[in-house]
Amino acid sequence: MKNDYIKLAKKHGTPLFILDHQKLRENFRTFKKNLPNVQAYYAVKANSNQEIIKTLFKEGASFDVASYNEFIQVHDQIENYRRKDREFFIWDKIIFSNTIKDKDTLRKIKKYKPLVTYDNADEIQKIKKYCPTAGLVLRLKVPDTGSQVEMSSKFGAEPSDAMELINSAHDSGLTVEGLSFHVGSQCTNFDNYTNALQITSQIFNDCRKKGYETKIVDIGGGFPVPYDSLSPKFEQLAQVINSETKRGFPEDVELIAEPGRFMVATTAVLISEIIGKARRDGKIFYHINDGVYHTFSGIVYDHWMPNFKAFKRGKTEVCAVVGPTCDSFDKISVSEQLPGNLQIGDLFLTENIGAYSIASSTKFNGFDGAKILHINQ
Secondary structure, three states: OHHHHHHHHHHHOOOEEEEEHHHHHHHHHHHHHHOOOEEEEEEHHHOOOHHHHHHHHHHOOEEEEOOHHHHHHHHOOOOOOOHHHHHHHHHHHEEEOOOOOOHHHHHHHHHHOOEEEEOOHHHHHHHHHHOOOOEEEEEEOOOOOOEEEOOOOOOOEOHHHHHHHHHHHHHOOOEEEEEEOOOOEEEOOOHHHHHHHHHHHHHHHHHHHOOOOOOEEEOOOOOOOOOOOOOOOHHHHHHHHHHHHHHHOOOOOEEEEOOOHHHHHHHEEEEEEEEEEEEEOOEEEEEEOOOOOOHHHHHHHOOOOOOOEEOOOOOEEEEEEEOOOOOOOOEEEEEEEEEOOOOOOOEEEEOOOOOOOHHHOOOHHHOOOOEEEEEOO
């Protein structure tokens, strides 16, 4: 594979982002195999490349969107459907999981009778005014200890406030169709899921006792990606979720999830090129043609730990790898074990960079992002 990457870099140039659609399909099928009763809504924000959406659409995925633009990306796949079939797809396979939506977005999606989340009283009134056709899902605040990216500080209603918010929505003439939570991205603490499902189960069953036709439980995302050998196994987590959902919810519950990172993280590699080399304070600095404002943006936004492999051998030492911009903040890593004999024009391989990378890439300093190459489509 090493020689294949070198050939592709020579043919297409660098930086080169190589996305493997066969791996994408495998990840989707692994999710469905281990959580057969959970409908997978791909979180588009993880990587919104249109070809990813297209492949997952063909696989039968549903979609979690955070904005009208993401919604339109998915809608493009069904624009040739008959109106009735198109409306059913939107109702059945798309959720607006951003708990705060601007009024213009609500106006635009009103005609689609969308499924949307909320977590506060003001959002109820906004939805009532601008999108009264929506079905609501109340997002709960749950523990996210040990997750790579925590969510509870910005999203989620306190469980103690849940029934009041559900009652308020119903009193406003809206329908609360379900409950949701998110344990934080790249969750390595399975107790988060257990606790979240127990909290949600209590509120769900209280709703049923009150006569509400609550039917959906959205278990969010956070499913662990095998970035390294220390990462917990998704298959083990699936056993926990299957057991807890069977124990805590009635048989007619509709379980959905919002996997994003899990679907795309392992689907892509990046080939970058050394464009400069200097020794600063005794340490080698490799300047490459990609950085934290571009494909390595996940270091800033996602707390992602980078990885580099050289295509040449040599005595290793602690090196720094930095980006091409004139901002001193653009340091990808200052402690990589790499050969010290690499030269300008040599290449690096970075693996598992499919999630929260090109999705948040910018054009800062006028540098274009990586070229995207799709394989095994």
